[in-house]
Amino acid sequence: GNSVTQMEGPVTLSEEAFLTINCTYTATGYPSLFWYVQYPGEGLQLLLKATKADDKGSNKGFEATYRKETTSFHLEKGSVQVSDSAVYFCALSEEGSYIPTFGRGTSLIVHP
Amino acid sequence: ETGVTQTPRHLVMGMTNKKSLKCEQHLGHNAMYWYKQSAKKPLELMFVYSLEERVENNSVPSRFSPECPNSSHLFLHLHTLQPEDSALYLCASSQDGRGADTQYFGPGTRLTVL
Numbered sequence: 001g002n003s004v005t006q007m008e009g010p011v012t013l014s015e016e017a018f019l020t021i022n023c024t025y026t027a028t029g030y031p032s033l034f035w036y037v038q039y040p041g042e043g044l045q046l047l048l049k050a051t052k053a054d055d056k057g058s059n060k061g062f063e064a065t066y067r068k069e070t071t072s073f074h075l076e077k078g079s080v081q082v083s084d085s086a087v088y089f090c091a092l093s094e095e096g097s098y099i100p101t102f103g104r105g106t107s108l109i110v111h112p
Numbered sequence: 113e114t115g116v117t118q119t120p121r122h123l124v125m126g127m128t129n130k131k132s133l134k135c136e137q138h139l140g141h142n143a144m145y146w147y148k149q150s151a152k153k154p155l156e157l158m159f160v161y162s163l164e165e166r167v168e169n170n171s172v173p174s175r176f177s178p179e180c181p182n183s184s185h186l187f188l189h190l191h192t193l194q195p196e197d198s199a200l201y202l203c204a205s206s207q208d209g210r211g212a213d214t215q216y217f218g219p220g221t222r223l224t225v226l
Contacts, residue, residue: 031211032211032212034214036215036217041219042219042220043116043202043204043217043218043219043220044202044204044215044217045216045217046214046215046216049212049214051212089155093210093211093212093213094211095210095211095212096210096211097210097211098143098160098162098167098168098209098210099157099160099168099170100157100215102154102155103154104153104154105154105155
């Protein structure tokens with residue numbers, strides 16, 4: 001079956017630090033890949049996505065590149081802000097499937 | 113953003129109560145989902161509806177009963193719950209329900225079972 005593995009959290013950074021949250025996946029086909037973010041007291045919302053190999057998704061300074069050869073979709077941001085403190089979920093969904101697969105989430109805490 | 117709304121936002125119920133959670137989407141989507149989010153556990157997909165037909169049911173106990181009367185509304189009927197059912201219940205919708213579709217989540221209902 002499909003699976004998504006994210007690095008354990010919490011990740012604690014100072015403001016303006018560089019962020020990487022690792023995500024690797026296993027899938028039987030060629031899935032679409034997603035990063036969702038959940039701010040405190042809210043539901044998840046899409047941060048970015050990529051639908052095929054070598055695509056780069058980007059939004060709000062965050063980026064992730066679909067790497068088929070390493071089955072990875074690592075999330076990066078060059079300079080984090082306190083407002084980026086949230087839980088980040090990596091996910092995949094295969095073409096034709098109704099069932100997305102989510103990682104366990106990585107909590108990010110950014111200190112001033 | 114009021115694309116997906118959920119009511120109530122908080123619910124406390126006893127083990128013998130019957131209650132319902134409501135979800136409404138204003139995005140014109142065809143697919144709707146219920147998820148359970150518990151502390152220190154992965155997000156659990158409970159039910160998926162596409163065009164008001166249930167297309168997935170992930171071995172959820174019968175004390176949870178979904179209802180999708182039309183493509184804009186989704187309910188989760190609760191009865192005889194257990195304390196371990198306490199969690200955040202998230203509703204989501206997507207255009208078609210498959211593949212590259214983005215899921216749009218509501219804010220969730222925080223359920224506490226006493």
